[in-house]
Amino acid sequence: xxxxxxxxxxxxxxxxxxxxxxxxxxxxxxxxxxxxxxxxxxxxxxxxxxxxxxxxxxxxxxxxxxxxxxxxxxxxxxxxxxxxxxxxxxxxxxxxxxxxxxxxxxxxxxxxxxxxxxxxxxxxxxxxxxxxxxxxxxxxxxxxxxxxxxxxxxxxxxxxxxxxxxxx
Numbered sequence: 001x002x003x004x005x006x007x008x009x010x011x012x013x014x015x016x017x018x019x020x021x022x023x024x025x026x027x028x029x030x031x032x033x034x035x036x037x038x039x040x041x042x043x044x045x046x047x048x049x050x051x052x053x054x055x056x057x058x059x060x061x062x063x064x065x066x067x068x069x070x071x072x073x074x075x076x077x078x079x080x081x082x083x084x085x086x087x088x089x090x091x092x093x094x095x096x097x098x099x100x101x102x103x104x105x106x107x108x109x110x111x112x113x114x115x116x117x118x119x120x121x122x123x124x125x126x127x128x129x130x131x132x133x134x135x136x137x138x139x140x141x142x143x144x145x146x147x148x149x150x151x152x153x154x155x156x157x158x159x160x161x162x163x164x165x166x167x168x
Contacts, residue, residue: 023072049095056088 018026063081066073118126134140 020074023074049092052088052092052095056085056092059084059088 059081063078063085066078066081131140131142135142135144
């Protein structure tokens with residue numbers, strides 16, 4: 001008796017197709033070949049954010065490559081890679097975009113800006129000393145005033161409630 005070749009075979013894989021283990025071995029071989037080609041630069045300085053981004057990028061490209069394999073790709077592996085990508089993206093976002101936290105005040109915000117005991121002349125001397133210190137540090141590039149010259153002396157300030165007219 002001859003076998004009828006027109007009939008469908010029983011259940012199972014079609015002849016010549018690969019099973020899951022063979023697919024995994026083939027994928028592992030591809031990864032190993034790719035790893036041999038890539039050069040490793042050991043002079044890179046490590047940065048926390050850069051490492052997190054690199055891990056996220058790894059899973060992102062792994063998911064994209066597995067998706068691109070079409071029917072050869074394992075969709076469970078694709079889903080796992082995308083889930084890992086999302087998890088690491090969340091870590092990167094938390095690192096890069098820190099949450100706005102409440103500001104803790106160092107003192108009472110209602111305290112006066114100027115010390116109450118300081119006169120205008122004492123304030124001017126204090127400000128000039130600060131300006132001189134900043135000039136010496138190289139922060140300010142202002143010309144020095146000639147000795148004895150007082151900028152905006154209070155003699156220039158209007159008296160009597162803002163009017164320059166003197167009472168006669």
